[in-house]
Amino acid sequence: MPEDEEPRNGVSENARKSKPAPRLKRRRYAPIKIANQIPMRRRKEIEKALGEVGGSPTKWSRNSGTKNHSFMRKRIKPGTIRHLEYDLLDVEIGESWPIPISIIHGSRPGPVVTLLGAIHGDELVGPLALTYLCGPNFMGPDRVFDANSLAGTIRIVPIVNLPGYRRMKRDFPDNRDLNRAFPGNPDSNTTSRVANRLWKNIISTSDYIVDLHTAGKGRTNIPQIRANLAHASTNRIARSFGIETILDSEGPKGSLRRVANENDIACITYEGGGPDEADPESVQIAMYGTINLLRSLRMLPGIPSKPRFRILASGSVWIRSDQGGLLDVLAPAGSPAG
Numbered sequence: 001m002p003e004d005e006e007p008r009n010g011v012s013e014n015a016r017k018s019k020p021a022p023r024l025k026r027r028r029y030a031p032i033k034i035a036n037q038i039p040m041r042r043r044k045e046i047e048k049a050l051g052e053v054g055g056s057p058t059k060w061s062r063n064s065g066t067k068n069h070s071f072m073r074k075r076i077k078p079g080t081i082r083h084l085e086y087d088l089l090d091v092e093i094g095e096s097w098p099i100p101i102s103i104i105h106g107s108r109p110g111p112v113v114t115l116l117g118a119i120h121g122d123e124l125v126g127p128l129a130l131t132y133l134c135g136p137n138f139m140g141p142d143r144v145f146d147a148n149s150l151a152g153t154i155r156i157v158p159i160v161n162l163p164g165y166r167r168m169k170r171d172f173p174d175n176r177d178l179n180r181a182f183p184g185n186p187d188s189n190t191t192s193r194v195a196n197r198l199w200k201n202i203i204s205t206s207d208y209i210v211d212l213h214t215a216g217k218g219r220t221n222i223p224q225i226r227a228n229l230a231h232a233s234t235n236r237i238a239r240s241f242g243i244e245t246i247l248d249s250e251g252p253k254g255s256l257r258r259v260a261n262e263n264d265i266a267c268i269t270y271e272g273g274g275p276d277e278a279d280p281e282s283v284q285i286a287m288y289g290t291i292n293l294l295r296s297l298r299m300l301p302g303i304p305s306k307p308r309f310r311i312l313a314s315g316s317v318w319i320r321s322d323q324g325g326l327l328d329v330l331a332p333a334g335s336p337a338g
Contacts (some may be wrong), residue, residue: 110152121164126212240296
């Protein structure tokens, strides 16, 4: 087209022949970043531990046959359920604090799994979740916990810290934290004596332990698993719980899961909700996470579920305000921040 000729309709010939604009590429969202990502050195420790996983213990080999389960001089036959009481203290005078314990001994050989709630007396999620699992909707013939189809043994203790639970207090009456007293001492203070008795008769005779908790006073936790991922069998059950958030840590000195791991017993801590209340979502996740774990161990029939995503972190951080006033939290618990 000549230079002095006006373009038709204000559009030049070159513009008509030009290629259409390229389509915008679909945006790829960046992966979620974690403030406390597991360091590379720790990841190598975890990978090394997972590479050393052995077979099933011979004491519960699938081919070893089913035997009676012994607990406190009582023999529980295969394919039966027993509801017992266990004294936290062995005393002739005074309060012995008997706590309820339900034992489901399967008709097929398998591991011993112990489920614990209310090691801290003001935490209600564990007691409620385990009480539901002991109820008629979950326990009995043709139910989830059917002793005739169960492989191994499940021991359920909904309330461990009975005196604290009665008073709605976190600690024992002597103002000590039971979850900092393991493995305990039979000749020491009351809390240490109870911890030692629990250790000898319940904890040390378990293959796997699930310890249900909530946050402390003035706090709330999103549902999460805390576990030492460098302990191979603990790593396995932490993942098999089927929850999105897993925090890798050994646990405080004297805590149940740390002492259990030091004695080669797999143990995880579930945290969900806050004290003095039973958050329905946290209770439900505790219940179905426990069932998922038991299915992963092939103790219960059924296919275990997997989470849509998983966050592995080396710990959590409490963000505290240095100003007074009222806080209106707009984001629900569990929302990504940052």
